Amino acid sequence: MTKYVKYVDVTKCDGCRACMVACKNWNDLPAEPTEFLGSVQSHVKTTADTWNVLQYIEHENGKGDLEYLFRHSSCFHCTDAACEKVCPENAISYTKYGSVVIDQDKCVGCGYCVQNCPFEVISLKEYKDKNGKEYRKAHKCTMCTDRIDEGLQPACVTTCHTGAMEFGNREVMIQKAEKRVKEIQGRYPNAMVYNPEGVGGTHTVYVLAEKPSVYGLPENPKVPTSAVAWKDYAQPIGKMMLGATTMALVGAFVTNKLFNKEGKGLDENGGGSDE
Amino acid sequence: MVEMNLNRRQFLKLSGATAATLAVVELGFNEKKAYAKSKEFKIAKATVTPTICCYCGVGCGILVHTKNNTVVYTEGDPDNPINEGKLCSKGTTLRQLYTSEKRLTKPLYRAPGSSKWEVKDWDWMLDTIAKRTKDTRDSSFVDVENGITVNKTERIASLGGAALDNEETYLLAKLMRGLGVTYLEHQARI
Numbered sequence: 001m002t003k004y005v006k007y008v009d010v011t012k013c014d015g016c017r018a019c020m021v022a023c024k025n026w027n028d029l030p031a032e033p034t035e036f037l038g039s040v041q042s043h044v045k046t047t048a049d050t051w052n053v054l055q056y057i058e059h060e061n062g063k064g065d066l067e068y069l070f071r072h073s074s075c076f077h078c079t080d081a082a083c084e085k086v087c088p089e090n091a092i093s094y095t096k097y098g099s100v101v102i103d104q105d106k107c108v109g110c111g112y113c114v115q116n117c118p119f120e121v122i123s124l125k126e127y128k129d130k131n132g133k134e135y136r137k138a139h140k141c142t143m144c145t146d147r148i149d150e151g152l153q154p155a156c157v158t159t160c161h162t163g164a165m166e167f168g169n170r171e172v173m174i175q176k177a178e179k180r181v182k183e184i185q186g187r188y189p190n191a192m193v194y195n196p197e198g199v200g201g202t203h204t205v206y207v208l209a210e211k212p213s214v215y216g217l218p219e220n221p222k223v224p225t226s227a228v229a230w231k232d233y234a235q236p237i238g239k240m241m242l243g244a245t246t247m248a249l250v251g252a253f254v255t256n257k258l259f260n261k262e263g264k265g266l267d268e269n270g271g272g273s274d275e
Numbered sequence: 276m277v278e279m280n281l282n283r284r285q286f287l288k289l290s291g292a293t294a295a296t297l298a299v300v301e302l303g304f305n306e307k308k309a310y311a312k313s314k315e316f317k318i319a320k321a322t323v324t325p326t327i328c329c330y331c332g333v334g335c336g337i338l339v340h341t342k343n344n345t346v347v348y349t350e351g352d353p354d355n356p357i358n359e360g361k362l363c364s365k366g367t368t369l370r371q372l373y374t375s376e377k378r379l380t381k382p383l384y385r386a387p388g389s390s391k392w393e394v395k396d397w398d399w400m401l402d403t404i405a406k407r408t409k410d411t412r413d414s415s416f417v418d419v420e421n422g423i424t425v426n427k428t429e430r431i432a433s434l435g436g437a438a439l440d441n442e443e444t445y446l447l448a449k450l451m452r453g454l455g456v457t458y459l460e461h462q463a464r465i
Contacts, residue, residue, distance in 0.1 A: 021367040150316055161361035
């Protein structure tokens with residue numbers, strides 16, 4: 001299956017925030033009024049009801065000039081996703097397109113994914129059921145997997161009028177990103193493709209104008225070792241042990257039964273033994 | 276010792292039930308069906324109507340998806356040559372023009388000097404607008420000014436909106452010129 005990538009060229013972004021609104025519009029997410037943050041940025045970071053946030057960064061470049069940098073920030077859809085690794089309920093999974101999605105039916109709101117996401121894009125939302133009991137669910141960008149299923153592009157990409165975002169085949173998008181970096185290096189000497197290897201590459205690939213740290217991104221994000229140990233070793237062993245225990249119990253029960261039956265003789269229905 | 280008096284049939288039943296229970300538990304069957312999986316594709320079976328964005332003078336095309344008597348989604352019209360499916364953040368909110376609870380659904384009237392709004396019906400509203408327009412125009416009409424025939428009124432001004440199309444602006448201009456209005460303006464003079 002073709003893997004898809006959302007390509008974000010931050011140097012083409014004009015900060016109009018249509019991607020933020022388009023996301024809310026498609027996913028029916030409620031507005032989250034915020035206080036003035038001291039800049040044009042509306043929200044500090046992504047939340048359970050705001051799956052993408054446009055960052056506005058005032059950065060002094062090497063020449064002492066002010067650069068006004070924008071970045072559409074949302075889930076990276078990692079190839080090796082820490083959230084998927086730590087989820088104890090297997091509620092987080094990869095789709096055939098490469099996006100990472102949360103199954104709301106399976107999510108129990110434990111928050112491990114929130115703690116382990118290297119990019120801090122997952123958040124919990126609190127709900128109340130009809131008995132007033134509180135429960136929580138984790139939410140984040142789905143890369144509009146429901147739209148991709150129907151042959152449409154993600155809502156944020158569809159609305160972007162500067163062409164800062166594009167959606168397509170992974171290889172094509174990465175080539176495009178590498179080409180674009182060469183074009184802009186004259187103005188932005190630190191420009192780079194952000195597709196970090198530590199998480200196996202991502203399905204949101206950025207052309208950044210500055211070093212990742214300028215955008216508050218980790219230079220080399222990694223899936224926590226404990227997460228790998230949990231998902232790839234502890235959980236399968238645990239499952240195996242559970243299976244073995246069950247088998248042992250059933251076995252013991254059956255043996256016990258046979259043993260008892262033998263002692264008492266067969267009843268009219270035939271019993272369980274032909275020994 | 277409590278003796279378990281199971282025969283073969285009962286035993287099979289019991290193990291069957293155990294297996295079924297295990298299967299259900301293992302599959303993550305969730306009683307919290309509040310988050311029901313009934314989520315079908317949002318714009319499936321929706322009626323799609325093309326429209327023009329009402330906010331600025333660019334005139335972007337928008338597709339309005341309606342279902343069950345409400346607007347479920349709006350998106351830039353990819354076939355429109357003006358915006359080719361793209362929209363700005365304001366145009367993207369167009370759906371709220373219909374769905375917002377802050378939207379006015381009845382004509383409101385504030386009498387001169389009054390501090391509160393009253394709900395009026397459309398007939399009263401249109402009749403009153405027509406009557407007062409005529410009164411103002413008749414009482415302020417100038418036929419001749421400095422020996423030149425002008426046929427104008429300077430007490431009325433018209434402000435058009437960006438959402439008006441060619442035909443509407445033609446009709447509006449014709450009506451206003453007919454009344455003698457000289458202050459004919461447009462909101463989208465960017």
